[in-house]
Amino acid sequence: MNFDIEMHRVTVKYGEVEALRNVSLKLLHGKLYGLLGRNGAGKTTLLSLLGSFLEPTVGTVRIGGMEVFDNEKVMPWVTFVYDSGNRDEHETVKGMLEAAERYRPTFDREYANYLVKRFQLPLDQPMKLLSKGQQAAARVTVGLANRSPITILDEAYLGMDAPTRETFYQELLEDHSRNPRTVILSTHHVSEVEHLFEEVVILHQGSILLQESMDQVLECGAMVTGDAQAVDEFTAGMQVLHTERLGGTKRAMVYGKLSENQLLEAGRRGIEIGSVSLQHLFIHLTEEGNADGVRKDLS
Numbered sequence: 622m623n624f625d626i627e628m629h630r631v632t633v634k635y636g637e638v639e640a641l642r643n644v645s646l647k648l649l650h651g652k653l654y655g656l657l658g659r660n661g662a663g664k665t666t667l668l669s670l671l672g673s674f675l676e677p678t679v680g681t682v683r684i685g686g687m688e689v690f691d692n693e694k695v696m697p698w699v700t701f702v703y704d705s706g707n708r709d710e711h712e713t714v715k716g717m718l719e720a721a722e723r724y725r726p727t728f729d730r731e732y733a734n735y736l737v738k739r740f741q742l743p744l745d746q747p748m749k750l751l752s753k754g755q756q757a758a759a760r761v762t763v764g765l766a767n768r769s770p771i772t773i774l775d776e777a778y779l780g781m782d783a784p785t786r787e788t789f790y791q792e793l794l795e796d797h798s799r800n801p802r803t804v805i806l807s808t809h810h811v812s813e814v815e816h817l818f819e820e821v822v823i824l825h826q827g828s829i830l831l832q833e834s835m836d837q838v839l840e841c842g843a844m845v846t847g848d849a850q851a852v853d854e855f856t857a858g859m860q861v862l863h864t865e866r867l868g869g870t871k872r873a874m875v876y877g878k879l880s881e882n883q884l885l886e887a888g889r890r891g892i893e894i895g896s897v898s899l900q901h902l903f904i905h906l907t908e909e910g911n912a913d914g915v916r917k918d919l920s
């Protein structure tokens with residue numbers, strides 16, 4: 622079965638609120654995708670379409686060419702991990718794993734047992750009695766051990782402390798390289814996870830701002846530092862996302878790949894060209910006013 626994801630001109634409305642607007646997206650099977658967006662950008666809405674929790678108001682959502690919503694042929698192959706609260710959950714960790722084993726064709730019991738030990742989870746405790754971080758680790762344990770061809774992790778780290786998040790990221794990376802599948806990781810902790818992503822999708826105000834491989838995304842931004850006047854002259858006509866000044870020195874973040882000639886020109890002017898992290902690029906791309914310029918560039 623082919624597990625490529627294809628969304629075509631998808632709009633989702635909650636009453637008057639348009640959470641997604643005319644979104645088209647293709648995610649090829651097997652990669653680790655990062656889904657980024659500010660609060661309310663539409664990430665959970667987009668992921669809920671893939672998890673069959675939601676039907677698009679307009680447009681189509683397909684996995685392997687099949688419509689997703691309420692489709693029994695698709696649902697067993699998609700795992701959606703999100704913060705479900707677990708406040709009323711009487712089920713134990715052991716019970717959750719047994720249920721996953723019954724329902725998920727690709728569930729790996731041995732790996733689940735390993736993760737239970739790795740996260741030090743109490744098997745016989747009802748979920749509702751676990752701490753928030755333990756609940757998150759239990760959900761991630763099921764989510765990873767399901768080994769579903771499409772695994773969605775929607776802010777799955779919520780409640781985990783820093784060392785537990787680190788364990789989660791390590792396990793995700795190692796397991797993904799051993800068992801490649803489509804993983805979509807939505808997160809606000811961009812700097813913690815950017816090394817994991819093979820491809821990045823940025824949603825902004827309900828539509829796609831950017832979809833690129835991680836390498837291409839990082840090539841889209843540069844930090845230009847030097848004498849303030851030289852930096853102003855050098856960046857004239859470029860899309861400047863952000864500037865900072867320290868005395869006579871200026872630092873400008875520009876969007877767009879610099880040409881060989883521009884790099885030589887920077888050298889002549891004594892300007893330093895540095896790289897930009899995904900976190901910084903994301904913050905400034907989605908700042909008021911910047912996104913429209915980027916969209917224009919892409920169109």
Ligand SMILES: Nc1ncnc2c1ncn2[C@@H]1O[C@H](COP(=O)(O)OP(=O)(O)OP(=O)(O)O)[C@@H](O)[C@H]1O
Pocket residue numbers: 635638639640658659660661662663664665666667
């Ligand atoms: N059930 C709902 N009813 C009405 N509006 C909703 C509903 N769910 C989401 N929305 C609205 O849709 C928009 C997108 O919400 P969504 O939860 O998809 O964003 P998000 O990117 O996941 O945000 P966050 O990072 O804050 O979790 C927001 O304006 C939100 O208020």
